[in-house]
Amino acid sequence: xxxxxxxxxxxxxxxxxxxxxxxxxxxxxxxxxxxxxxxxxxxxxxxxxxxxxxxxxxxxxxxxxxxxxxxxxxxxxxxxxxxxxxxxxxxxxxxxxxxxxxxxxxxxxxxxxxx
Amino acid sequence: xxxxxxxxxxxxxxxxxxxxxxxxxxxxxxxxxxxxxxxxxxxxxxxxxxxxxxxxxxxxxxxxxxxxxxxxxxxxxxxxxxxxxxxxxxxxxxxxxxxxxxxxxxxxxxxxxxx
Numbered sequence: 127x128x129x130x131x132x133x134x135x136x137x138x139x140x141x142x143x144x145x146x147x148x149x150x151x152x153x154x155x156x157x158x159x160x161x162x163x164x165x166x167x168x169x170x171x172x173x174x175x176x177x178x179x180x181x182x183x184x185x186x187x188x189x190x191x192x193x194x195x196x197x198x199x200x201x202x203x204x205x206x207x208x209x210x211x212x213x214x215x216x217x218x219x220x221x222x223x224x225x226x227x228x229x230x231x232x233x234x235x236x237x238x239x240x241x
Numbered sequence: 242x243x244x245x246x247x248x249x250x251x252x253x254x255x256x257x258x259x260x261x262x263x264x265x266x267x268x269x270x271x272x273x274x275x276x277x278x279x280x281x282x283x284x285x286x287x288x289x290x291x292x293x294x295x296x297x298x299x300x301x302x303x304x305x306x307x308x309x310x311x312x313x314x315x316x317x318x319x320x321x322x323x324x325x326x327x328x329x330x331x332x333x334x335x336x337x338x339x340x341x342x343x344x345x346x347x348x349x350x351x352x353x354x355x356x
Binding site: 132162 | 245250276281282283284285286289299331344345346347348350
């Protein structure tokens with residue numbers, strides 16, 4: 127069965143410091159992996175995705191994520207955090223090997239960036 | 242610019258009422274989804290539809306039904322609202338052709354409170 131784990135409910139980082147939001151997954155086949163962000167009182171917005179190819183994926187707003195197959199991880203990173211990055215972040219996985227369109231979302235990690 | 246709209250941002254209903262949540266997308270997407278978002282649980286799929294008049298149950302369909310009479314519109318129905326259906330409801334859509342890899346586009350959400 128597919129699953130996604132975001133082990134941290136909350137991540138605190140100072141503005142200008144690097145940030146990492148962790149995600150691990152479990153699928154039976156090859157994974158399609160996604161990161162979404164939710165700002166207050168708004169819907170989810172797509173940040174980036176890994177389908178195939180280069181393990182380092184670059185996305186919107188300066189975010190990137192590294193696919194690590196051996197560790198079944200897809201951590202979200204940014205070299206220098208901004209206060210405006212404070213939001214709720216969701217990791218999601220879709221099993222490439224199964225039929226259908228089902229995406230499994232993690233529980234979410236709230237990022238606080240302090241000025 | 243892609244757009245998914247939901248009929249209400251906030252709704253307050255009473256136990257036992259029939260509740261309709263409407264979602265409209267203007268991107269000619271075949272797939273549409275209804276999720277509920279609860280703290281600590283992330284997003285859970287209620288129902289999805291891959292074509293007009295077609296629907297599939299997600300992970301938590303109990304107490305809900307859906308309707309897709311037109312391609313652009315996907316309705317979620319709570320036949321008899323209960324307090325445990327108090328939640329944030331998110332609608333999403335994407336293309337079927339690349340559905341396994343394609344990004345989902347989300348509406349702003351409807352926060353439903355059942356008293």
